[in-house]
Amino acid sequence: MRKLITPVIASLASAVIIAGCSSQPSTVSVDTTPKALPADIAEKPIELFVGQDLGAVGGLEDYDQGYVNYFGIPSGVTVYTSLKDLEGLEQKVNYGAGDNYANLYLESDAFKGVDIAMGLYLVDQLDDINAGTLDSNISKLANWISQSERTVYLRIGYEFEGSWNGYASDDYKEAYRRIVDGLNKLNVDNVEYVWQSSGYEEDREELLSYYPGDAYVDWVAYSYFNHDPKLAGQEMLRIARERGKPVMIAELTPRGYNLMLDDGKKTWDSWFKPFLNHLKENQDVIKIIAYINADWDVQPMWKGQGWGDTRLQSNLYIANKWRRTIKREEWLVTSTVAIPPIFLLPDDYDELKQARNKAAEDTVPQENQWQAEDATPTGNVRIYPDGAAAGGKGMAYMYQLGDSLTFKGVPQSNYFVIRYASERSGKIGLFVNGQRAYDIEFDSTGSWVGTYNKVEMRVDIPEGLM
Structure with a gap:
């Protein structure tokens, strides 16, 4: 009997696969020699x-x-x-x-x-x-x-x-x-x-x-x-x-x-x-x-x-x-305030702060949780800052075929959870040892950043594979 191991890929944003094609836009010829500003x-x-x-x-x-x-x-x-x-x-x-x-x-x-x-x-x-x-x-x-x-x-x-x-x-x-x-x-x-x-x-x-x-x-x-x-x-x-x-x-x-x-x-x-x-x-x-x-x-x-x-x-x-x-x-401004007023915190500040801290704790990597920014990116995928992401950063711009994150030497697992943010609903592929094994369908969270959701699914990932 296999033990239950749950790897979690956290802080993945803009996870959308776009199908179809479009015609090439008209181009404008450009002299690429730099020109001085006035x-x-x-x-x-x-x-x-x-x-x-x-x-x-x-x-x-x-x-x-x-x-x-x-x-x-x-x-x-x-x-x-x-x-x-x-x-x-x-x-x-x-x-x-x-x-x-x-x-x-x-x-x-x-x-x-x-x-x-x-x-x-x-x-x-x-x-x-x-x-x-x-x-x-x-x-x-x-x-x-x-x-x-x-x-x-x-x-x-x-x-x-x-x-x-x-x-x-x-x-x-x-x-x-x-x-x-x-x-x-x-x-x-x-x-x-x-x-x-x-x-x-x-x-x-x-x-x-x-x-x-x-x-x-x-x-x-x-x-x-x-x-x-x-x-x-x-x-x-x-x-x-x-x-x-x-x-x-x-x-x-x-x-x-x-x-x-x-x-x-x-x-x-x-x-x-x-x-x-x-x-x-x-x-x-x-x-x-x-x-x-x-x-x-x-x-x-x-x-x-x-x-x-x-x-x-x-x-x-x-x-x-x-x-x-x-x-x-030495940024140009019209005036500055010599003695600024004190910013008054709202009456429910403590409650808001506790909720924010709790949300941050929930994003801290646990055992067998893998951070998206620890993977090897391919295509357009690159790091981005986000205060609501684990560690304040994640990986974004996964929006077309060929954009991917690769994890090597992952543990055996029969359960998979991905934490993501996306303005649109869509589908991404989960590849095991280079072969597409699962389709992960996800719903919009309403934003590319800041608002995250989870998708959970049963999988069969042998130990040591990708």
């Missing part, structure tokens, strides 16, 4: 922007517990709107991700001269844009930007290649150019046009198939959440250098962490340090970073998706390190 930009230190809703930013009468109240006013703030409705500019709007109301910044003396990074949402609008139906809104947007009396960094159709947006490359390029042409025709001279990818799973040819042209792009940008710091925005950075464009990290946050409840030093070492190294290695082109300072888990749009709580002021250790980093790195 001198006035190249000589500047990094500018710090903060977002992405009024509560996260703070510094206003009805929003007084945000970033500004604890750290001071950054160089810029982020806002969002869509070309279809232009919501959140001249009126307050909330779609479940915090209040947006850009005019409040224009009306506030405290934010006088503070620049704006505007995410322009274009989902399900490309056909109308390209047909000219939204030309009047392009004119209204041009008027708002002109009257703002500050530089507006317009992120047109941000994260353009993300499957969640559904932008066809040719339609996207046509819409992007129409918006830029419309603003240029109206002589808007205080706008910078930003071409932003997701920073994930970058394919050079796919990215270039969305490129609207040098004359239409002032800044190249990407998002940075749980990215591998060595690979984050790698192709976007390459394209920026080839074309002499400065780079903006337009969305920046330690997704999956809870800064209020997590150990500050461990979090700083596992996420912030690698990110700062990423900046240092690319300081020749990265000139703006936009941090998202939000309690994601209380916002209906993001609740349950594992984004966490990324408010810098909620962790004393991280808050102090952040202040020192701003000073040491």
